Amino acid sequence: MPSPVAAVAAAPSHIALAHFEARLSFEADCWDTHEALANGATDFVLLDVRGPDLYAAGHVPGAINLPHGKITARKMAEWPAGTLFVTYCAGPHCNGANKAAVRLARLGLPVKEMIGGVTGWLDEGFALAPGTEPGDVRSIEG
Template sequence: MSPVSAIPAADSAVALAHFSTLLSFETDCADVHAALEERADPVSVDFVLLDVRSPALFARGHVPGAVNLLHGKIVASKLVEYPANTLFVTYCAGPHCNGATRAAIKLAQLGRPVKVMIGGITGWLDEGFQLAIASEA
């Protein structure tokens, strides 16, 4: 018996429920990229892409159309410009960073719909997608 099969797989019905539910919590870089590519204006997509890394990292490169807001700064007053049903998609540096999850928790606590973009910037670059660079002010 291998380490893979040592723990039996879940029943198919349980697996279906689990994996279907998983997609209600997360999206991936390819799906975000496709959504952004479908729209000429990144602001017109049906979600707000939230980069929760530091402003310095954001300035060095971020997903086009993303808004920079540290997870520690997510409060109701910062979200007033967005309708209550706005879907937020959070991301951070990558799989080694839990900032996107922390941001998702804060958004959920505020009653906001939220998903995490798995992979973060690392995943975005691994897919071969380009970053936007913040213009010098």
């Protein structure tokens, strides 16, 4: 009798390749995001889509706070066309990053989700930046 892992056969390699390559077009992980930010990457904008209080309590360094419910065409027009946005929220138990990605995609904007969110960031051993003062340009409020 096969184990629960092997009870359903693995997909053929060509199907698995298509699936896993497609996932990478939707996701970035915390390690790659950290590495990109540490090396001064400017080819994406990292959006913390949690509320301002959670952002102020600690966020990924370099992230801009834009709660997912406040993503609008007017706000997103502040960035050049074609800007890649990477969203994150609290962690795997939170779907805020997914909600933000839906809003961005509906606006026709390139988007990926940083899987793991704050929980994944901390699990990798990376530090959070301290909060910001109201009006700080890194936080975009309604």
